[in-house]
Amino acid sequence: MSWEEMKDLQLEEKPLPLETKELNGILMTKMMSDNWDKIWNFQAKPDDLLIATYTKAGTTWTQEIVDMIHNDGDVQKCQRANTFDRHPFIEWTLPLPLNSGLDLAIKMPSPRTLKTHLPVQMVPPSFWKENVKIIYMARNAKDSLVSYYHFSRMNKMFPDPGPWEEYIEAFKAGKVLWGSWYDHVRGWWDAKDRHRILYLFYEDMKEDPKREIQKILKFLEKDISEEVLNKIIHHTSFDVMKQNPMANYTTIPTSMMDHSISPFMRKGVPGDWKNHFTVAQNKDFDEDYEKKMAGTTLTFRTTI
Numbered sequence: 391m392s393w394e395e396m397k398d399l400q401l402e403e404k405p406l407p408l409e410t411k412e413l414n415g416i417l418m419t420k421m422m423s424d425n426w427d428k429i430w431n432f433q434a435k436p437d438d439l440l441i442a443t444y445t446k447a448g449t450t451w452t453q454e455i456v457d458m459i460h461n462d463g464d465v466q467k468c469q470r471a472n473t474f475d476r477h478p479f480i481e482w483t484l485p486l487p488l489n490s491g492l493d494l495a496i497k498m499p500s501p502r503t504l505k506t507h508l509p510v511q512m513v514p515p516s517f518w519k520e521n522v523k524i525i526y527m528a529r530n531a532k533d534s535l536v537s538y539y540h541f542s543r544m545n546k547m548f549p550d551p552g553p554w555e556e557y558i559e560a561f562k563a564g565k566v567l568w569g570s571w572y573d574h575v576r577g578w579w580d581a582k583d584r585h586r587i588l589y590l591f592y593e594d595m596k597e598d599p600k601r602e603i604q605k606i607l608k609f610l611e612k613d614i615s616e617e618v619l620n621k622i623i624h625h626t627s628f629d630v631m632k633q634n635p636m637a638n639y640t641t642i643p644t645s646m647m648d649h650s651i652s653p654f655m656r657k658g659v660p661g662d663w664k665n666h667f668t669v670a671q672n673k674d675f676d677e678d679y680e681k682k683m684a685g686t687t688l689t690f691r692t693t694i
């Protein structure tokens with residue numbers, strides 16, 4: 391069943407929001423935890439490409455860039471379906487008759503581009519066995535938190551984020567879906583030299599999309615003309631993607647994602663955290679951050 395057909399369903403009657411359940415110390419939806427064997431045994435193929443992120447790091451942006459690259463800048467081809475149907479979300483399982491990313495991924499013909507928010511230690515082992523190429527996009531903690539907070543307000547499938555002050559504490563403690571931001575970005579950083587992982591930063595992409603897209607092209611061993619590159623930069627800019635129904639999640643029924651509360655394509659900038667954190671919250675956050683990020687070479691920019 392397509393998402394368009396689902397719009398006609400009385401989704402208010404469906405059991406949403408999804409319940410949560412921890413697995414290996416990571417908060418997941420109950421459906422993900424209950425389907426874990428199927429997720430863990432997912433069969434990757436050598437020509438898959440995996441886009442991995444902590445949620446709200448610029449996943450959809452990376453997906454659109456990669457799809458434009460794979461389709462030589464043909465916008466029409468990239469309009470064939472929603473990003474989440476073009477690039478199945480491998481751990482995402484939903485009650486029937488809703489589409490589960492996992493089932494879409496299994497059915498999809500090769501070559502596949504797949505999406506995950508899993509922490510590195512929970513990525514199905516077949517991805518490592520098949521030496522799959524992975525693009526990891528990371529975003530600074532404060533902007534990730536802000537984006538995640540607003541997304542949790544509008545996404546009725548996620549637990550209610552509660553008041554802002556409480557959400558900051560939940561994020562710091564990793565008591566949010568897909569667990570700790572700190573462990574996620576660090577785990578993938580440590581894994582990057584042992585596998586075929588291109589580790590990118592949201593802030594860098596925003597600062598110089600041309601430079602960052604060229605890194606992706608090199609990683610994918612793709613050559614495109616300057617004209618196509620410029621087309622990709624334009625088509626994947628925030629303003630254009632915000633208007634693109636195949637990338638902005640507006641095809642999802644309002645009962646599941648309510649863009650009037652906060653749009654999926656919200657602000658798309660580094661530094662919006664400054665409009666949210668009080669001076670005291672910022673100080674507390676930074677002190678805790680130093681402890682959690684001690685000993686790593688991984689650094690982030692919180693503005694550009």
Ligand SMILES: Nc1ncnc2c1ncn2[C@@H]1O[C@H](COP(=O)(O)OS(=O)(=O)O)[C@@H](OP(=O)(O)O)[C@H]1O
Pocket residue numbers: 443444445446447448449450451533536537538540541596626627628629631654655656657658659662
């Ligand atoms: N093209 C482009 N340029 C700049 N920023 C962009 C772009 N596309 C998406 N975004 C912003 O990325 C945030 C959504 O992140 P994700 O796509 O990772 O969300 S999800 O985890 O897949 O639900 C969300 O960030 P916030 O605006 O800060 O909430 C989106 O606006």
